[in-house]
Amino acid sequence: MTYKTPKEIVEYLDEYIIGQDKAKKAIAIALRNRFRRIQLPKEVQDEIVPKNILMIGNTGVGKTEISRRMAKILGLPFIKVEASKYTEVGFVGRDVESMVRDLVNASMNLIKSDYRKKNADKIEDYIISKITNSLIPPLPNTASETKKEEYRISSNKMKQKVKDGLVDNLEIEIEVTDAPINPFPIPNIGIVEIFPKQQKTKKIKTSVKEAKELLKNEAIENITNIDELKSEALKRAEESGIIFIDEIDKTASAESSLRQNPNKEGVQRDLLPIVEGSIVDTKYGQIKTDYILFIAAGAFQLSKPSDLIPELQGRFPIRVELDALSEEDLYKILTQTKNSIIKQYILLLGTEGLRLEFDEEALRAIAKFAYIANEKTEDIGARRLHTIVEKVLEDISFKAPEMSGESIIITKKDIEDKLDSIIQSADITRYIL
Numbered sequence: 001m002t003y004k005t006p007k008e009i010v011e012y013l014d015e016y017i018i019g020q021d022k023a024k025k026a027i028a029i030a031l032r033n034r035f036r037r038i039q040l041p042k043e044v045q046d047e048i049v050p051k052n053i054l055m056i057g058n059t060g061v062g063k064t065e066i067s068r069r070m071a072k073i074l075g076l077p078f079i080k081v082e083a084s085k086y087t088e089v090g091f092v093g094r095d096v097e098s099m100v101r102d103l104v105n106a107s108m109n110l111i112k113s114d115y116r117k118k119n120a121d122k123i124e125d126y127i128i129s130k131i132t133n134s135l136i137p138p139l140p141n142t143a144s145e146t147k148k149e150e151y152r153i154s155s156n157k158m159k160q161k162v163k164d165g166l167v168d169n170l171e172i173e174i175e176v177t178d179a180p181i182n183p184f185p186i187p188n189i190g191i192v193e194i195f196p197k198q199q200k201t202k203k204i205k206t207s208v209k210e211a212k213e214l215l216k217n218e219a220i221e222n223i224t225n226i227d228e229l230k231s232e233a234l235k236r237a238e239e240s241g242i243i244f245i246d247e248i249d250k251t252a253s254a255e256s257s258l259r260q261n262p263n264k265e266g267v268q269r270d271l272l273p274i275v276e277g278s279i280v281d282t283k284y285g286q287i288k289t290d291y292i293l294f295i296a297a298g299a300f301q302l303s304k305p306s307d308l309i310p311e312l313q314g315r316f317p318i319r320v321e322l323d324a325l326s327e328e329d330l331y332k333i334l335t336q337t338k339n340s341i342i343k344q345y346i347l348l349l350g351t352e353g354l355r356l357e358f359d360e361e362a363l364r365a366i367a368k369f370a371y372i373a374n375e376k377t378e379d380i381g382a383r384r385l386h387t388i389v390e391k392v393l394e395d396i397s398f399k400a401p402e403m404s405g406e407s408i409i410i411t412k413k414d415i416e417d418k419l420d421s422i423i424q425s426a427d428i429t430r431y432i433l
């Protein structure tokens, strides 16, 4: 787990996301506040709850992208959920509490992966020993000292072979602990364990190579105190977990549509206790949701933040609006971000042996067409760049395997030839771009 300064977080986000400085800053501060809080004495800590964030912005301006990138650097338990996938208690679908359980699972995965890194040697030893024992079964205790010594030598040799992958293809029979029986999720009630929880083992025939994979989880559980991992996972989710709720606006309805969809508000009502702080049962134990940071995002095209139920609005005190993307923004998104669309296409077609280049004017033209198409039809933000570049490169992409070894430079004229006629008509634009 690494804590970065707000400045560092923003700098990292800047590599991937153009503009949206207010959103980046708000998030960076919120994250730093988590770190500040856990350094305070316990009594003060209890008093400080995170200030949740509501991101408001048109479709395709980077709301989800910011959260996705953030999750990557943080090494903090993070999940992204779509509010529209949840249903009110009593209806068929996912209940809202399940997002907290998912967060705890994400936290457990992080803890396990940290642990795996720290104990890589021990884990390897466990796996190699177990496989070796199944290839050459240990002698009974009553065996003579000479036999035991012989065994030790051959067992050590075998261990080395297993380790070096020299016997990867051998078939062995090993006992593995059965994957824990999946708790059976019953909609809106939660996890119900319908099978007894005891660990079962079963014998399976498999290759040494496969066995190495299969034994990984068992190895961790054997060399650690799994209860300790569980409480660590709960603690981390509780203190530094982040739940990103996308499409929150879809749970709010402008007056008129509320009548058609009465249970939307129910989801907000169910969200309320979780965001306010309550206790949720998870398969690793109970978790308090008071200190989880919630970031909600929505385009709010058909509804407004004020259409959310007031209690929920109050729980998202930090509002950040994301800006609509200008032509210049679109140009930068196209060309300057790490992994920009243009770089991706160049790499993709490069695998066919095709060298693709765009001249500067061509890139400007793509940004311009994207901007015009957004103005003429729906504004779908940077997603428009994808549809345009896809259209521009359609033929080349199709013929690329036959063009191996060639170099192609895309010019402004190429772009105009492809798009000029389409952009003339809003109707055609709507269907094609």
Ligand SMILES: Nc1ncnc2c1ncn2[C@@H]1O[C@H](COP(=O)(O)OP(=O)(O)OP(=O)(O)O)[C@@H](O)[C@H]1O
Pocket (backbone or CB within 6 Å): 016, 017, 018, 019, 020, 057, 058, 059, 060, 061, 062, 063, 064, 065, 066, 298, 299, 333, 337, 381, 382, 383
């Ligand atoms: N400001 C930006 N900088 C870089 N890339 C961006 C930016 N805005 C959008 N993109 C790119 O556009 C695509 C869509 O962005 P994203 O998924 O973040 O949209 P969104 O704001 O969550 O929209 P929606 O409201 O529809 O969910 C992504 O591929 C993303 O990389």
Ligand SMILES: [Mg+2]
Pocket (backbone or CB within 6 Å): 063, 064, 065, 246
């Ligand atoms: Mg989104």
